[in-house]
Amino acid sequence: MPEGTGSATGIGASVKRKEDFRFLTGRGTYTDDINRPGQTYAYILRSPHASADIVKIDSAKAAKAPGVVAILTGADYDKGGLPCGWQIHSKDGSPMIEPPHFPLCKDKVRHVGDQVALIIAETYAQARDAAELIDVSYKETKPIVSLADADKPGAAQVWPEAKNNTCFDWHIGDKAAVDAAFAKAAHVTKIDIVNQRLIPNAMEPRAAIGDFDRATGEFTLYTTSQNPHVIRLLMGAFVLQIPESKLRVVAPDVGGGFGSKIFHYAEEALVTWAAGKVERPVKWTSDRSEAFLTDAHGRDQINHAELAMDKDGKFLALRVNTKANMGAYLSTFAPCVPTYLSATLLAGVYSTPAIYAEVKAIFTNTAVVDAYRGAGRPETTYLLERLVEKAARETGIDRVEIRRKNFIPVDAFPYQTPVALQYDSGDYFSTLDMALKTADWAGIDKRKADSKAKGKLRGIGISTYLEACGIAPSAVVGSLGARAGLYETGQIRVHPTGSVTVFTGTHSHGQGHETTFAQLVSDGLGIPIENVEVSHGDTNKIPFGMGTYGSRSLAVGGSAIVKAMDKIITKSKRIAAHLMEASVADVEFKNGVFTVVGTDKSVPFGTVALTAYVPHNYPITELEPGLEETAFYDPLNFTFPGGCHICEVEVDPDTGTVEVLKFTAVDDIGRVINPMIAEGQIHGGVAQGIGQALLEAAAYDEESGQLLTGSYMDYTMPRADNIPNITVGNHVTLCTHNPLGAKGVGEVGAIGSPPAVINAVLDALLPLGVKDITMPASPHRVWQAIQTAKKAAE
Amino acid sequence: MHNFAFHRPTSVADAAKAIGAASDGKFVAGGQTLLPTLRQRLAEPSDMIDLSAIAELKGIKVEGDGITIGAATTHTEVANSADVKKTIPALAHLASLIGDHQVRQRGTIGGSIANNDPAADYPAAVLGLGATIRTNKREIKADDFFKGMFETDLAEGEIITAVHFPKPEKAGYEKFRQPASRFALVGVFVAKTGGGIRVAVTGAGPGVFRSKELEAALGGNFTADAAKGVKISANGLNGDLHGSPEYRASLVSTLAARATAAAS
Known part of the structure; x- marks a missing residue:
């Protein structure tokens, strides 16, 4: 990639954000703005206790409440648990303790806010009213809250399989070399730090809509996610056993993530599962109190x-x-x-x-x-x-x-x-x-x-x-325990009249990708920024990508777009060479125009695009028509x-x-x-x-x-x-x-x-x-x- | 929130009738406390009687030796009132510090003191200035009105109509905000009045209270230094995530000193 052409909408220009009109005038489409025909509403009854056995759930009265469609509990849930995407091994080589994580608690609640029952009704208020009629008997047990004390003998145990509440005990580095260096140190400084727990507080609370089309057998999940493909993979393969071809995940406009919307949450699986059960769309929207209790901290x-x-x-x-x-x-x-x-x-x-x-x-x-x-x-x-x-x-x-x-x-x-x-x-x-x-x-x-x-x-x-x-790279992080690849995908679809849609596997939830990525392409293909649309967030539109987190979108996702653009330019040069009756080696591309070096022959990018789709004068025996390229970029x-x-x-x-x-x-x-x-x-x-x-x-x-x-x-x-x-x-x-x-x-x-x-x-x-x-x-x-x-x- | 019957009377008499007829009625003025409570389903009144359409509860009047503020007058109206700014500038200043812009547009003085939140600002002014609370039944002196956390002398169904504040020689209010809610972690109202020095403290204890120690110290010498030298006991003061009783005690004298210095 060159340093940029210096154009007013290219690399290095403070272009005003394309998405701002939509966001600043309230015209964005967030998950809660989406309503499906026949939609029902879900309310989740949550644990009031930090640690308790669920003795009995009596939902008979609630089931008869006005508008109630279904009440589902852990006993009804017959699918998988939420998976963990990274495995660490302890010093002694043993794998970390991975307790089951069902989206509805089976027999025990383990934190205030844990999911106990899913109430589905015609309206949100009816679901919430019915939830008040569910009688849950709990047997409270002593919780352990303090991180400092949790691994001490005698602390209450969150999971019986995790002795001293320890998930893993890992190390890195050369202990012997460090000990030797300390032995000859002139001065040693010591410090104790508490890096306190924070609550993310994205402006938009989480929301999810599960939809099931009986005619096609296809499930759709609309969700507040930073990485819809990751959710499709985890939920489809590990939790609900739905093949990717029958599962579409859409993360539309998302109002801030800060990491908290990377993860696969119970509610996403619950609304999708429940939509299949009641054969109607099921919508859940977190209120702010639930966000405090249940967003990952x-x-x-x-x-x-x-x-x-x-x-x-x-x-x-x-x-x-x-x-x-x-x-x-x-x-x-x-x-x-x-x-x-x-x-x-x-x-x-x-x-x-x-x-x-x-x-x-x-x-x-x-x-x-x-x-x-x-x-x-x-x-x-x-x-x-x-x-x-x-x-x-x-x-x-x-x-x-x-x-x-x-x-x-x-x-x-x-x-x-x-x-x-x-x-x-x-x-x-x-x-x-x-x-x-x-x-x-x-x-x-x-x-x-x-x-x-x-x-x-x-x-x-x-x-x-x-x-x-x-x-990155995928091979290295895989050897360190990642259960996914960490490349990114970019796809460039040049339309017949020369406008471009860029499909990225990253997801913009405040970062301004629709502008930044459009600048990359405007600069690289020499076309006006208005002619570049950036599309993200829908697994039915975008090739498999990993999403946005870890400040990766430009370095990894942007690089994939550049790689796809390189392929577009390579193919375009061959078409241009044909049109100008020149050798490909002599064709140069600059500021949106193909020229034959040393001559006054030139063809603009738009003409090449049209020729690719209307291949009347085209090297058809050597080159496929069309102008669309995909690149997967796995960083070094x-x-x-x-x-x-x-x-x-x-x-x-x-x-x-x-x-x-x-x-x-x-x-x-x-x-x-x-x-x-x-x-x-x-x-x-x-x-x-x-x-x-x-x-x-x-x-x-x-x-x-x-x-x-x-x-x-x-x-x-x-x-x-x-x-x-x-x-x-x-x-x-x-x-x-x-x-x-x-x-x-x-x-x-x-x-x-x-x-x-x-x-x-x-x-x-x-x-x-x-x-x-x-x-x-x-x-x-x-x-x-x-x-x-x-x-x-x- | 749960369902309730909604009433919007246009006179105090009709409002009193409506609450009398309700099985579990609640008055709502600005709704800045009640509505969030309803939305969280923490209250379930049978009837809501909205006081916002009653003209006789509104307005600010210069009256005799002071100023009278209708119970349904908003914080913004008090903060911006030329009469209040001229007669008791500390009161206008206090109103300008309540909540945020939106809260001040909706919240009312009557609603605030009837609720008597231990961290509310208005109780400090009402007690600090020795105001009189007028209701549809009687007049109540500030010293008799506040009865501890969320409790007042109001009888069931009694409606505050106005609050009368006598003009002090000088008064000042200093507020230290709880960082999250921005309610008063501690607020101190200091007034030099014809009847002597009055110092009212909000936020620090289970309800607004007068500080005898500060009143004594400032009675002899109405200066910031006199207030700052007073050591307040932490006994009985509130302690929570945002401040220990000792911290609140220390803030009381610090803020009293600053309020005295700013008094006008």
């Missing part, structure tokens, strides 16, 4: 880390011990988050020669935990950047210098880390220098003095991060975006309030197609990162297992007034192994920012003697930390 790790250094502050080795909460069941990709998406990133931007990490995955009586924007990389980045900061404070080395001293040198790429990954490119010095300059790091002392004069405490914090996107490696985030805060010591004054993000995201969209992605990611650092936390009652933060009354979402103006910079090193040089932008904001914010808070509180704080640094927590430090100083 994010993060929820506790880490202990130790860093060994020589006398000059050069990192010698890193040792990490992690416990990761899985919740009550294994969600689709849960096992890979704390392992291959966390521990393999422990080198970060540093040339630490020896690393060893142990990860235990733990079951608790809570909602499932799985990938959430950043998925494992925010946890690792937070751990590393808090640890490096602490090491600087302890050794007295300047906190920027200690980072610079340990960066992987610019000439060391490709760089093999001690934890499996090989980085292709990067330049951490440049992103650091740009960020320091943009944030006026050098002028902080004066600003601190200004704040002090007002009775406030100012602090500045830094994070130099690295992450991995576009998880992950991509490795990285950069530097700097945050400046002011703390009110009387109330503990933290105000974020400035945020600077200088990232290396590889080639940028649409700078405006890329910047928007960083803004959103940073807002979520500030949310984790200062505001958000899911809390369960340790005794009862009730979700204490089950609504916006107690779960603190970031709002506009919590977020400062964000200054975004970009220093590009190209990805060396994909045709676009793209690395990925969807998650960098959420990955790089939390430690920058917390390091800033700790810098502000340093004069008071505060050395640690747990996220979120809420006013209450900051005030408490100040009081504790004051007491200690007395």
Whole structure:
């Protein structure tokens, strides 16, 4: 792929989003906007208990309630359980414990919100009324909620087969090398981290409609998904045993995912199964309370880390011990988050020669935990950047210098880390220098003095991060436990008059693919962007693709589109050569026109397209008519975006309030197609990162297992007034192994920012003697930390 | 929500009749608490009596030594009222801090104090200014009106018609928001009145209360420093995810100091 033609709608142009008219004027079509003829409505009766045996379900009275079509329970459910898409093996070689996960509980409920009964009625209100008439007798048992305590002897057991609630006990790295390095270290810095559980809160709650056509025997599922083909594969093959040819999955407009809509959820299987049973469409729409209880949550790790250094502050080795909460069941990709998406990133931007990490995955009586924007990389980045900061404070080395001293040198790429990954490119010095300059790091002392004069405490914090996107290649991830391929598909259909439809296996739910991908094709084929439509989200239209997550869409999905476009151009050149009576080797394609080099002969792209479909003058004996090409792209490696985030805060010591004054993000995201969209992605990611650092936390009652933060009354979402103006910079090193040089932008904001914010808070509180704080640094927590430090100083 | 009979009377007398005839009736004014409760099926009234069409419950009047606000007057109307801003600026300021724009367009002063949410803003002003609550049956002094969490002196079926606020010499309100709900984690209303200093605290305890310690300290010396020096006991204060009793106690003096400094 060339660097782009510089056209106003091509690569590098901030084209306004094609999809915005539809979204901003309320004309989108979301799953809940779809209504099928004869549709019924489902309500799911959920467990009020965190752990209980289901003794009896009496639905006789409910079955006679007005409008009720069917009431289905675990006893009626005769299909498969929800599968896990990634298998981890423990240190001793044994496979992880995979308990069954039926979409309706059979004999036991394992978290508040677990599915107990499916009520189908003519209206949603009737289904809900009938649910109140179902009498479920439970025998409550003691739940285990605390991740810290769940693997201790005597803890209540979520699953009998998972001893000490342990799903797996995995490790990576060279333990002996790490132990040897620690033995000769001049200084060791240790840290304990709680990376708290978050609730994703996409603007659109989940929804699903199951439809069954008796005439054709075909099932259709409309669902709020980031990856409809993955849902078709998992649900069709493992849960309901419906062949792909009889199962269509449609993910229409989707209002935000952040990872929470990757996974195959019980409700998707239930409405599809039930539609076959009642032979009418069945619609389920989550309300916000259900979303809090049942969407897969994010993060929820506790880490202990130790860093060994020589006398000059050069990192010698890193040792990490992690416990990761899985919740009550294994969600689709849960096992890979704390392992291959966390521990393999422990080198970060540093040339630490020896690393060893142990990860235990733990079951608790809570909602499932799985990938959430950043998925494992925010946890690792937070751990590393808090640890490096602490090491600087302890050794007295300047906190920027200690980072610079340990960066992987610019000439060391490709760089093999001690934890499996090989980085292709990067330049951490440049992103650091740009960020320091943009944030006026050098002028902080004066600003601190200004704040002090007002009775406030100012602090500045830094994070130099690295992450991995576009998880691949398939053969490698397969050897690590992935039960799917991780390529992407792109299909280009050139229509007879030269307009183009692009079919992508990725899915846009806020990312702006309809614009970015159209820019790629407008640029590559030299046609107006208005003539390019991007189609996604319907398994009956699109070749098998893997969807959108892990910041993969441009690097992997965009590359597939480029490969398909290359095939289109190759074929078009042969048609053009025929039309111009020239040799193919002499035909050049530029800005939408085919020319014969050294002559004034030319044919526009539109004429070639028409000729392909009206092949009157056509090399028919050598070439098929038509102009449509498909490419499957399986990347050679992950991509490795990285950069530097700097945050400046002011703390009110009387109330503990933290105000974020400035945020600077200088990232290396590889080639940028649409700078405006890329910047928007960083803004959103940073807002979520500030949310984790200062505001958000899911809390369960340790005794009862009730979700204490089950609504916006107690779960603190970031709002506009919590977020400062964000200054975004970009220093590009190209990805060396994909045709676009793209690395990925969807998650960098959420990955790089939390430690920058917390390091800033700790810098502000340093004069008071505060050395640690747990996220979120809420006013209450900051005030408490100040009081504790004051007491200690007395 | 469940089904209910809906009534929209146009006079206080008809509203009183309607509630008397209902087996389990509820008044609804702005509906900012009741409607979410119904939607979550946490309440199941037989009848809803909507007070929004009763003209005599609306409006703001300068009256005698103070200002009278009809019970069905919205927070936005109070916040934007030139009369309130001139007579008791702290009251207009308080109304401007309630909820968000949408809540202030719907929520009413009568609804707020009849509900007496322990984290609501208005009870702090009503108690802090020593206001009088007028109902269709009587007048109730603020000191007698609030009876703890969600409890008031109102009898079954009694309707608040207006609240009369006497003009203070000076008053100020400072609110510290609970980060998620943005209700008052603690709110402190400070007033210097003809009858002495009144300090009302919302959010911190099971219901709005007067702080005798702060009133004593500010009585001798109406300054921020005098308030800041008062150590409030954490005993009996609320503790939850967003703040321990000790934190709330500390906020009470901090906010009292800031409210005193801002008083006008």
